[in-house]
Amino acid sequence: DVKVTQSSRYLVKRTGEKVFLECVQDMDHENMFWYRQDPGLGLRLIYFSYDVKMKEKGDIPEGYSVSREKKERFSLILESASTNQTSMYLCASSYGFAGAAGEKLFFGSGTQLSVL
Amino acid sequence: ILNVEQSPQSLHVQEGDSTNFTCSFPSSNFYALHWYRWETAKSPEALFVMTLNGDEKKKGRISATLNTKEGYSYLYIKGSQPEDSATYLCAFCSSNTGKLIFGQGTTLQVKP
Numbered sequence: 001d002v003k004v005t006q007s008s009r010y011l012v013k014r015t016g017e018k019v020f021l022e023c024v025q026d027m028d029h030e031n032m033f034w035y036r037q038d039p040g041l042g043l044r045l046i047y048f049s050y051d052v053k054m055k056e057k058g059d060i061p062e063g064y065s066v067s068r069e070k071k072e073r074f075s076l077i078l079e080s081a082s083t084n085q086t087s088m089y090l091c092a093s094s095y096g097f098a099g100a101a102g103e104k105l106f107f108g109s110g111t112q113l114s115v116l
Numbered sequence: 117i118l119n120v121e122q123s124p125q126s127l128h129v130q131e132g133d134s135t136n137f138t139c140s141f142p143s144s145n146f147y148a149l150h151w152y153r154w155e156t157a158k159s160p161e162a163l164f165v166m167t168l169n170g171d172e173k174k175k176g177r178i179s180a181t182l183n184t185k186e187g188y189s190y191l192y193i194k195g196s197q198p199e200d201s202a203t204y205l206c207a208f209c210s211s212n213t214g215k216l217i218f219g220q221g222t223t224l225q226v227k228p
Contacts, residue, residue: 004159035218042120042218043205058215090160104150104162105216 006108019078023091032074037088081115120208122219136192137222139206143187147211155202196226
């Protein structure tokens with residue numbers, strides 16, 4: 001079974017702190033994604049990566065950066081956490097181009113981040 | 117801005133009831149439509165990936181249909197069980213952007 005592992009289930013941080021959210025997948029997937037989920041809104045894409053050291057902005061990249069030094073690991077970085085970044089963060093991966101026939105996303109179980 | 121709408125937002129049914137919900141998406145530049153089930157404290161899991169107009173997919177008691185010309189997909193659950201309680205997400209992939217746009221989800225609660 002494909003496994004996408006996020007390092008923390010719950011995280012509490014203070015405003016201004018630098019925050020790292022880690023995601024590891026074990027199926028040699030090319031593509032990795034970071035989404036956030038807020039009540040009443042759909043999953044929104046923050047950043048994605050199609051290859052090692054490659055990154056693309058999603059729909060809401062402001063206040064975030066990412067790192068992909070190895071194929072299996074994709075990190076989301078909040079440079080200076082703010083209260084409006086309190087959210088559920090989901091990491092996902094896929095082998096091919098997500099949207100191509102059969103190329104579903106595999107998700108981690110999420111990190112609930114609270115910024116106080 | 118591409119919009120994906122799901123209705124209803126939430127649904128409460130009794131065990132054994134059949135139910136359905138809707139995902140509406142842009143009818144132009146269609147590439148694929150995904151359905152995911154997200155149970156509390158678990159990872160979202162893919163149910164279906166649909167690419168052709170008129171597609172019908174089935175997995176046990178759950179099935180889905182797709183109409184790309186009018187921009188909607190239905191998800192049906194026959195004889196709902198408590199373990200079907202979850203949030204159901206649909207996601208539209210545009211051929212323009214190649215990115216998935218998610219709806220806000222339909223939360224289903226099945227009472228024993």
